[in-house]
Amino acid sequence: MSRWRQETRERARQIMARYPQKRSAVMPLLYLAMAEDGYLTEEGMAEVAELVGITPAQVLAAASFYTMYKREPVGRYLITCCTSISCMLLGADDVLHALEDAAGVPHGETDAEGVISVEHAECIGACGGAPALQVNYELIESITPDKARELVQWLRSAHPEVVGTDELQNLFGGSPSFDWAIREDFGAIGPYPAFSPLGTAAPVGGEE
Ligand code: FES
Numbered sequence: 001m002s003r004w005r006q007e008t009r010e011r012a013r014q015i016m017a018r019y020p021q022k023r024s025a026v027m028p029l030l031y032l033a034m035a036e037d038g039y040l041t042e043e044g045m046a047e048v049a050e051l052v053g054i055t056p057a058q059v060l061a062a063a064s065f066y067t068m069y070k071r072e073p074v075g076r077y078l079i080t081c082c083t084s085i086s087c088m089l090l091g092a093d094d095v096l097h098a099l100e101d102a103a104g105v106p107h108g109e110t111d112a113e114g115v116i117s118v119e120h121a122e123c124i125g126a127c128g129g130a131p132a133l134q135v136n137y138e139l140i141e142s143i144t145p146d147k148a149r150e151l152v153q154w155l156r157s158a159h160p161e162v163v164g165t166d167e168l169q170n171l172f173g174g175s176p177s178f179d180w181a182i183r184e185d186f187g188a189i190g191p192y193p194a195f196s197p198l199g200t201a202a203p204v205g206g207e208e
Contacts, residue, residue, distance in 0.1 A: 004036055004047060011199045012051055022052040026062050030069055034192040035200045039070045067121070068137070070191065075110040075117035077155045077163070078191035079103070080134040081148075083120045086127035091145070095131050096120055098145035102152035115156055117191065128177030136188035138165045142174025162187040164194075164204035 002009055012032055016025045026048060033044030045059045063069040070078075081087075081096045096118075100106055103116040110117040126132035129141025133148070135155070143151075151172045164187030169176060186201040188194040194201030 002047060002050075003043060004032075008032055008036055008199065015198065016052065023054050026052055026054070026059060027066075028195070028198055030059075030063055031192050031195065031198055031200050034070065035190060035198075038190060039073050041071075068193065073110070073114070074191045076115050076159075076191070077135055078117045078119065078137075079151070080119050080121045080124065080137070081107070082122070082124045082126070082130070082132050084123040084127075086123070087131040090130045092120075092131040094145045095133065095143055095148045098148040099133075099152060102149040115159075116152060126177065129173075129175070135163050135168055136191050137193045138163050138168055138188050140165070140168045140173045141176045143172060144174065147172040147174075162189055162202045162204055164188070167204065 016022045029048045049056045049059045083092045099118045107118045107120050132141045166184045186196045187204040189202045
């Protein structure tokens, strides 16, 4: 008996229909499972296994390989600070320390309220806008230690339902690496990537 909401089961069905073999849908379904439970639970992985007809161990093999599948609870806002070479050369260590200080936890941990998690990561693909970080995988380029502190305070006080790159960049970023041009319509609703077709995103600024 599925624990998932009817709409989630329907999205899962639509995703699986895109693939010749159901098991190829494991990775997007894992994000759906995270959106259902807030992180990737044993029950969520079992649900995915059941849906695509493989064993829970096979699902775990995929889930445990990728760092974006969180198998422990994380905060409402997951801040991922890149510390790879381009960002490191432009002050990423100072940004990370500012985040840790403002959040009151070392990287890899979540504050006592379950609001902010801080982690560091290898290159997040924004080297031209280094140093860069993400909030729930929404990007901010050319961040500074002071802006990183402001970001943590803002997340705690504003508690935004949806976070989107455009707003984050305007509030806390410096110069973006290029003119992004296209307005962002969807943002992240939790500590997992925002994919509107998967139902893991919501319109930025409310219903359209
Ligand atoms: S090195 Fe930080 S985004 Fe590539």
